[in-house]
Amino acid sequence: MKAHVYRRNGEPTEVLGFEDIAAPAPPGPNEVTVRITKRMVHPLDDLMVRGYIPAPIPAEGTVPGGDGVGVVEQVGAGVDPATGIKPGQRVMLFPASGTWSERVVAPAMAVIPVPDDVSDTTACQIAINGITAIVLMRAALAASGGAPLLVTAAGSGVGHNLIALAQMHDAKAIALVRSDAGAAILAPSVPGVAVVSSEHDGWAAKVTATGGQAPAVAIDPIGGEMSAQLLNVLADGGTLLTYGGLDPRPSAISTIPLTVRQLTLRGLNAYGWLASTPVQRASDIADLFELARRAPQNFAEYREFVFTQATEALAAAHATPRRGATILTSET
Ligand SMILES: NC(=O)c1ccc[n+]([C@@H]2O[C@H](COP(=O)([O-])OP(=O)(O)OC[C@H]3O[C@@H](n4cnc5c(N)ncnc54)[C@H](OP(=O)(O)O)[C@@H]3O)[C@@H](O)[C@H]2O)c1
Incomplete structure (x- = not known):
């Protein structure tokens, strides 16, 4: 073959x-x-x-x-x-x-x-991108207390799944992309979701203004310099969920704001999903197929x-x- x-x-x-x-x-x-x-x-x-x-x-x-x-x-x-x-x-x-x-x-x-x-x-x-999104969204919803979720690299495959899942769970998601051109491409495929570009200074304030409050959770596959910036954007007590290294450079993160603002940094991946029970996995897969029906534009x-x-x-x-x-x- x-x-x-x-x-x-x-x-x-x-x-x-x-x-x-x-x-x-x-x-x-x-x-x-x-x-x-x-x-x-x-x-x-x-x-x-x-x-x-x-x-x-x-x-x-x-x-x-x-x-x-x-x-x-x-x-x-x-x-x-x-x-x-x-x-x-x-x-x-x-x-x-x-x-x-x-x-x-x-x-x-x-x-x-x-x-x-x-x-x-x-x-x-x-498949893998949806299952990754399921794992991330479960952690995000548990940590958010109903406050907005910030989805970075939102034009990605995982990003599209995360946004559709947030909508399915009636959670407010803010989509962050790295360019105005990327924002213009993404916006029509995620109606009802605010899309912010990080191309210009002041994007962090725009994220907070768009959400009406600072996000409680950021879901990020970029890493590198973005990690510290995302920790700054989060509300006190917030959580940065990381699931990739699109920017492979090490992140310079100060432990002082982590400590003072009681922030959490957590890594997750799709393979962690295999540890969940067969009943949970079946329910997650049913959710993914439902998401595919409800959000075909994604x-x-x-x-x-x-x-x-x-x-x-x-x-x-x-x-x-x-x-x-x-x-x-x-x-x-
Ligand atoms: N942990 C896990 O189990 C797991 C599972 C699946 C995927 N992932 C990770 O998730 C990430 C996305 O995967 P995917 O298949 O969904 O990707 P994808 O559809 O190929 O899209 C990648 C997106 O990332 C953006 N991007 C790339 N480099 C960037 C940078 N340095 N800064 C900001 N944005 C950047 C691109 O933005 P532009 O549109 O502006 O180019 C693009 O929208 C990858 O890092 C992948 O390894 C992890």
Whole structure:
């Protein structure tokens, strides 16, 4: 079968090959073979290929891809039919690896049936990014006491999910993006949500004025210099939830305001979700599908690349400002 593979880190155009590799073995007990139809191209994929995120490369090479949507082809022994996992069923995968290939074998617990009224393109956008948003929103709502939530890098995939979730929970979200051009792109896809640009001095005061009070929680994947600025924007007792490092520089944070203003800094990631109970996870997934139905505009803008065009897709995923998701699609 075809897959994108790298055997050394570097510039994607130089190290990423489109190759024939061995098809996966038939699914073992509690495993499922899925033919992948779509996968998101994430900032993380580019960082992995370039080696900015250290990960050993096995002799056979690494196939990128940590999430995906597809169709069940084979079901291993012991998979409970009550899960809805059966050949022909459309599913999304989380967690997964190596989805920049035609097929993967995944554990049944990572295979999530997708309802007929949710498209592959939307399911793709609510897989890892939606689950990340669920984890973040649960922590944000617990910490906010009803005060506004500030969502940074709000034009991102996770940002779109966070805003839709806030609306579902009747929580007030303020969307922060780094440029006026990004604000102009984001605003029409998040009606009813205030979008603020941090391109100019005075953005912090604008955030507070927009919310009618300082935000109680900031949800941020940027880090770097932004972390200290966000701690300054928060109300006393506020919480900065961090979930990424788009700015990889270390954050210079003084412990004095943390102490005096009783601020909290907390890191979260999508994989933490796997520790929640099966009942909680099922309820979260139902929420994500409901969100997809209620806020289709949040997922309407995306760029699709055919499966062979992985390097083009990686380059497009760098374009700034973002215009929605970048998706790598296999022929169906
Ligand atoms: N912790 C987890 O489990 C988890 C899971 C999923 C994603 N993430 C992280 O979440 C972040 C967003 O992922 P995504 O897939 O949603 O991204 P995405 O859709 O590709 O969008 C990235 C967004 O980040 C903005 N951005 C990039 N660098 C920035 C910087 N230095 N300062 C301000 N804004 C910046 C871009 O702004 P412009 O539009 O202005 O270019 C763009 O809107 C990434 O850091 C990713 O690693 C974490």
